[in-house]
Amino acid sequence: MKYKSIILLTSSILIVLTSMYVALTKAYASETIKVYSERQPFLIEPLIKEYEKSTGNKIEWIFSKKGLVQKTILEKSRPVADIFLSSDIARLVDITEAEANFDIPFQKNVPENLQSKNWTSLTMRARVIYAHNDLNLNNISYEDLVLPEYKNRVCTRSGYHPYNISLFSSLIAHHGEEWFEDYVIKLKANLARKPQGNDRDQVKAIYAGVCDLSIGNHYYYFKMLDDPNQIVWLDKVSPIFPNQDNYGTHVNISGISIINDENYDASVDFLDFLLSDEAQKIYANDNNEFPVNPNVSASERVQKLANNAKFDSTSLEEIASNRKAVLDILNKINFDG
Ligand SMILES: [Fe+2]
Structure with a gap:
């Protein structure tokens, strides 16, 4: 009887010690x-x-x-x-x-x-507007891209690219779905060509005289600047951080x-x-x-380009919740077609 309880006691101490060891090694082991x-x-x-x-x-x-x-x-x-x-x-x-x-x-x-x-x-990466220098713009908004004076003068990559879906979702956050449908119909009507290529291809198209305005991420400016074959495009094209008069540039x-x-x-x-x-x-x-x-x-050159630009402070989670609505409307009007 006595031996039995000693064995029981010893084994429970052993169990406690083993589990303590396991817990400790788990906590301190390198991962x-x-x-x-x-x-x-x-x-x-x-x-x-x-x-x-x-x-x-x-x-x-x-x-x-x-x-x-x-x-x-x-x-x-x-x-x-x-x-x-x-x-x-x-x-x-x-x-x-x-x-x-x-x-x-x-x-x-x-x-x-x-x-x-x-x-x-x-x-953060800003979605900016690239504009031909002859337009002499120092401020523009995403909303301005549908102005009648820009008919056949806008270029963009696919409306379905995640960068554009995110920008479009932010426009729904600011103006609602009905407004957005009207906006993309007008935007499509202002395009110089069907949506194609990537963000940098649109800047090249502005340089080549295909269009005057495009949408693209800000860091592509530096990629073009650092590329000996692309730097020449920037002789004619400059990025503008849009919507500085209201809610700020989409990020x-x-x-x-x-x-x-x-x-x-x-x-x-x-x-x-x-x-x-x-x-x-x-x-x-x-x-x-x-x-x-x-x-x-930000780095010095990024700061210089952004020049204290104001960024949209709408919650990204809220913006992202409009993605489905954006897709439905793009499909409805066949934006890329
Ligand atoms: Fe990118």
Whole structure:
């Protein structure tokens, strides 16, 4: 009887000790954080190395330009990666709608309109208007693109591209669906040619005399500036940050979501790191974007181009909720056709 209770006591102590050991090693073991990324790590690599050294965690960067959203959604019951890093709000919303991500804590380094409970922004990219210099414009609005004087003078990529869907969704947020339908009918009527190509192709078309105005992301200005074959287009074309007289220029984001709860604490820690002053400085400059962390300024040349431009402060989550309405209206009027 006595022996029995000693054995029982010893084994329960052993069980307690083992579970304590398991809990402790779990808490302090170094983790490998796998990042599905639509962007290459490039300039941030030295920072990541430093992060790995100071935390003991390892970052495994899995880069692909296409297919990561589908992969994340397919794998949602057994996630392969811990974090999804996107170059557009639409992709983050797709993952959220598929319930393939987890809630994240409120990010104090990110403006409220640029985060939700499921994702946060990392950088901002402005959707600007490129205009022929002969137009002599220093201010223009998205709404102006449908003015009768611009008939056959506007170029754009597909209306269905995520960048345009996001801009159009913001127009619904400001003016409503009925207004937007009338707007895209007029916009289509003002196009010099069917929507085609990418943002930079439209600037080339302005240079070539096909049109006078186009819509494109601001950082393509620097890509063209840095490209010996494209820099010449900028002799005739300049970007303008639209809607400075009212709600400000529309911004899209690159952002991040946690897609696995097994490595949750380490993932949140890495997210904090990407939003830290130090990482934001480098990460945003990597692609000539605007940091979301208000303590950090954009690179000198980005600041010079933006000239303190005002950005639309409408919640991106609200904007994204208009995506379906945008698609329905684009289909209805056959915008690209
Ligand atoms: Fe882009």
